[in-house]
Amino acid sequence: MNNIFSQIKRSKEMGILAILVVISIIISAFNSSFLTFGNLLDVVKSNIVLGIMSMGMLLVLLTGGIDVSIASVISAVTVIIGRFMVDYSSNIFLIFVVGVVAGSLMGLINGLLIAKLKIPPIVATLGTMSVIFGLVLYLTNGNWITGIPQNFIDFGRVTIGQFPVAGSDQIQGIPIQFLFLLFAIALTWFILKYTMIGRGIYAIGGNRDSAERIGMNSENITLFIYTYEGFLIGLAGVVHTSIMRQVDPNAFIGFEIQVIAAVVLGGASVLGGYGSVSGTIIGVSLFCIINNGLILMHIPTFWQKIVVGIVLITSISFDVIQKRMHDKKNIKVDIDESESSFKRLGVAEKSTSQA
Amino acid sequence: MAQNMFLRMHNVSKTFPGVKALKNIDLEVEYGEIHALIGENGAGKSTLIKILSGVYQPDEGAEIIIDGVVQKTITPLDSLKRGIAVIYQDFSLFPNLSVAENIAMVSRVEKRKKIVNWRETNQIARSALDKLGLRIPLSKTLSELSVAKQQLVAIARALVNDAKLIVMDEPTSALSRGEVESLFSIIRNLKEQGISILFISHKLDELFAISDRFSILRDGKYVGTFGEDELDDDRLISLMVGRKIEYKIFEKRTLVDPIFEVRNLSKAGNFKDISFTLHRGEILGITGLVGAGRSELAQAIFGLNPSDSGELILEGKRLQVNAPEQAVQHGISYIPENRLTEGLILKKTMSDNICLTVLKQISSRHGLIEKAAQNKLVEKWIEEMHIRPNIPNMITSKLSGGNQQRVVLSKWLATDPKVLIVDEPTNGIDIGAKADIHQLLRDLSEQGMSIIVISSELPEILAIGDRVLVMRRGKIAATLDGKNLTQEEIMKEAL
Structure with a gap:
């Protein structure tokens, strides 16, 4: 029992959870509508896309990589499925297939650049980001895609269950998009916990040389990570369109920093090796609640950007400082602390060990 | 069987x-x-x-x-x-x-x-x-x-x-x-x-x-x-032990004019209670097994790896050394073990490398480098150190190992150090070039420079060290007189 308690105390996730609780209390002290079912439901609904994409980013950060192209990828996915459903077919299953395949392919390109050509992730994804954003603008001229088919709009309005909203006569259900978030979380959790690829992701993040020395294929794992991330972004793109019911090709500019900040806030280390699904859920929640709190407290929106940047830098500094302190502790030279002559001691030990 | x-x-x-x-x-x-x-x-x-x-x-x-x-x-x-x-x-x-x-x-x-x-x-x-x-x-x-x-x-x-x-x-x-x-x-x-x-x-x-x-x-x-x-x-x-000695053994000198003193220098996990005195014009050999703390000590003296406690005293003055710039200002130079990665910018010319430590000397008031001053300085060192070929604009990576080592030496000698620390000065170069480097270090010491040579190679230490300091597990195990010293005596202390 004691053991469990000490483990909880030590875990990074619990620390972040505590911050989450404290901040929630502070915000609700300023604004009584914060801790209402309706507001929380709104917070969840408007952050489903962030949640799904954070699962992909978690895998990338775990291996010590980073992906700054995700905003461009989801923009491209929304444009592709927007055009697809307006021009070709409104079949919901096909829309999902097109979105997911498009996202996965773009992720695969990142993966190939990073795994095969060994381009540093930040550079590779900066490059693809620029190319994809450029193509999106070329294809749309920056214009919104409207005229989304009615059956897709109806699909996006489906809710599950009915919950009375306190203080009003309204009844609200859980939006169907929430199921996709649960799916992304469950799938990512399963991959990380129960597949060799998932354990390989942790192993590579912990010690890449050792992982390769025991026969793990880091190239294939890297390919998998970026493709899977693309798959989740594809899913997020469809979910986003079902909520917004139109496509704004510029909607996601600057979104990558929010995803990265949320995941890092959840305890994932940008240096690789450390991070978990549960931590990421808490991190994303904390991030969303801070954002929501800023809105409820009527703080101008530019403050959000400032807060995101500060969150990111603070979390990363924490990791880097922690690592430096750990490295400093490492012993370089084994200092002989014994005062007696070791050689005589050696002879003595030899004779006693024979006796 | x-x-x-x-x-x-x-x-x-x-x-x-x-x-x-x-x-x-x-x-x-x-x-x-x-x-x-x-x-x-x-x-x-x-x-x-x-x-x-x-x-x-x-x-x-x-x-x-x-x-x-x-x-x-x-x-x-x-x-x-x-x-x-x-x-x-x-x-x-x-x-x-x-x-x-x-x-x-x-x-x-x-x-x-x-x-x-x-x-x-x-x-x-x-x-x-x-x-x-x-x-x-x-x-x-x-x-x-x-x-x-x-x-x-x-x-x-x-x-x-x-x-x-x-x-x-x-x-x-x-x-x-x-x-x-x-x-x-x-x-x-x-x-x-x-x-x-x-x-x-x-x-x-x-x-x-x-x-x-x-x-x-x-x-x-x-x-x-x-x-x-x-x-x-x-x-x-x-x-x-008993590697063959293929080098000229220089006559060992007994020098008495102390110039540099290290007192009770310690750094957790690196070395402990290091004290020794270096005399003017002396070559002090420091040896020990890999992992005994030799390079860590040298880097501490040079400010790359500042110590936790202890004192450095140069010409009677206590020094504050927390960064290499300070060490260089006081007149202490350090040439690292791996000259190829740590000591030289291989893609730059010989001339650029030699000037690197003394950019201020060859710059105008406005902080721009004066070509004429640079050429003069570089020519002087090429001449003095016999760097071959004597082409200042040669890319450093194209020089032989021995000549690269001379470029590194020139670079640090240009700062006019009182104390020069060289870490494994002849690692990875051929026997002839090694002997040249030994002669060079000896000449420098005769001109009054005090030199600390760190080396794992016992014959090298025996050839040029006037005195030999043996480190073991982060401490000084013994300080030995270079006269008639043998490899066995050193190894006994090192193990």
């Missing part, structure tokens, strides 16, 4: 471009034997282990028999499958994973698992730890364990793969005495289970406490294998 041998290596040689690292080595390890492999720095121990683990392929003509099976070639995977497990100094573990997973990971990968069975993982880890009689919580993250416990996890991991020979490279270097004792009782326990241990260490007391037999390498050659009762410290040392 041959039936008792788990491992027989015969006539193993290894040639790297330009260097014969191993010459006709023999090594035999019995089943259930604790076998010590010893030799000076650079004697060829690591190369031999890398051949055994399949990292390097030996030259033609080598015979390797593992567990009765003749091995034509060995890949790293063959080596593992034949039951050879090498525990490197970094353990090759995963700091972010649990103890159980670290132990079971190799077997998971080997069985080409796709899905992880956590119950099996825990069982594998539990039984490996039981074999060693250890109680380490399986769910603990590895980085939370002490170094000693991490090492035991590495040993447990080797057992999972049915290791029959465990090679341990300096396994005790980061352990306390008590931890060494418990490691030894585990090693003895493994021996009883018929597992052989190949133990590499510099610590003679520990070697004598645990080993059944000793194989000695010297200069890439096999000296012999001896039973524990055939050896004592002195005999062992005389077998280990």
Whole structure:
């Protein structure tokens, strides 16, 4: 029992959870509508896309990589499925297939650049980001895609269950998009916990040389990570369109920093090796609640950007400082602390060990 | 006799471009034997282990028999499958994973698992730890364990793969005495289970406490294998040392005018209580085994690795040195061990490299470099140091090793140092160039410069050191007079 308690105390996730609780209390002290079912439901609904994409980013950060192209990828996915459903077919299953395949392919390109050509992730994804954003603008001229088919709009309005909203006569259900978030979380959790690829992701993040020395294929794992991330972004793109019911090709500019900040806030280390699904859920929640709190407290929106940047830098500094302190502790030279002559001691030990 | 041998290596040689690292080595390890492999720095121990683990392929003509099976070639995977497990100094573990997973990971990968069975993982880890009689919580993250416990996890991991020979490279270097004792009782326990241990260490007391037999390498050659009762410290040392001295031995001087003093310098995990005096015009040799703290000490004096406590006194003045710029200002220069990566910008010209330390001297008031001043300075050093070819605009990477070393020296001499520290000044250059560098250092010292030469190569230390300071495990083991000094005397203090 004691053991469990000490483990909880030590875990990074619990620390972040505590911050989450404290901040929630502070915000609700300023604004009584914060801790209402309706507001929380709104917070969840408007952050489903962030949640799904954070699962992909978690895998990338775990291996010590980073992906700054995700905003461009989801923009491209929304444009592709927007055009697809307006021009070709409104079949919901096909829309999902097109979105997911498009996202996965773009992720695969990142993966190939990073795994095969060994381009540093930040550079590779900066490059693809620029190319994809450029193509999106070329294809749309920056214009919104409207005229989304009615059956897709109806699909996006489906809710599950009915919950009375306190203080009003309204009844609200859980939006169907929430199921996709649960799916992304469950799938990512399963991959990380129960597949060799998932354990390989942790192993590579912990010690890449050792992982390769025991026969793990880091190239294939890297390919998998970026493709899977693309798959989740594809899913997020469809979910986003079902909520917004139109496509704004510029909607996601600057979104990558929010995803990265949320995941890092959840305890994932940008240096690789450390991070978990549960931590990421808490991190994303904390991030969303801070954002929501800023809105409820009527703080101008530019403050959000400032807060995101500060969150990111603070979390990363924490990791880097922690690592430096750990490295400093490492012993370089084994200092002989014994005062007696070791050689005589050696002879003595030899004779006693024979006796 | 041959039936008792788990491992027989015969006539193993290894040639790297330009260097014969191993010459006709023999090594035999019995089943259930604790076998010590010893030799000076650079004697060829690591190369031999890398051949055994399949990292390097030996030259033609080598015979390797593992567990009765003749091995034509060995890949790293063959080596593992034949039951050879090498525990490197970094353990090759995963700091972010649990103890159980670290132990079971190799077997998971080997069985080409796709899905992880956590119950099996825990069982594998539990039984490996039981074999060693250890109680380490399986769910603990590895980085939370002490170094000693991490090492035991590495040993447990080797057992999972049915290791029959465990090679341990300096396994005790980061352990306390008590931890060494418990490691030894585990090693003895493994021996009883018929597992052989190949133990590499510099610590003679520990070697004598645990080993059944000793194989000695010297200069890439096999000296012999001896039973524990055939050896004592002195005999062992005389077998280990004795590299031929091919250098001119300079006449040793006794100098009395102190210029630089180090008092009680300490840094946790690096070195402790270092005190010595350097005299004007003296060459002080500092030697010791790799890992004794020599370079850490030099870097502390130079401000790269500031010490925790102690004093540096130059010409009677106490110095504050927390960064290299301060050291250079005071007149202390340091030429690092790896001149190629640390001492030179290889893609730049010789001229650019030489000027790097004295940019202020050759700059105008506005901070721009004056070409004329630069050329004058560079020509002076090319002339003085006999750098060949004498083309200032030559790209440094195209120069020979000896000339590169001269460029580095010029660069630091341009700062007009009072104390010059050179770390392994002749590492990786040919004999002729080495002798030139020795002559150069000697000339500089005769002009009044005080020089500290750090070297693992005992003949080099004997050739140029007026006095020799021997470091062992972070402390000064002895200060010896260079006159009539022998390699044995130094090695006795170093081990």
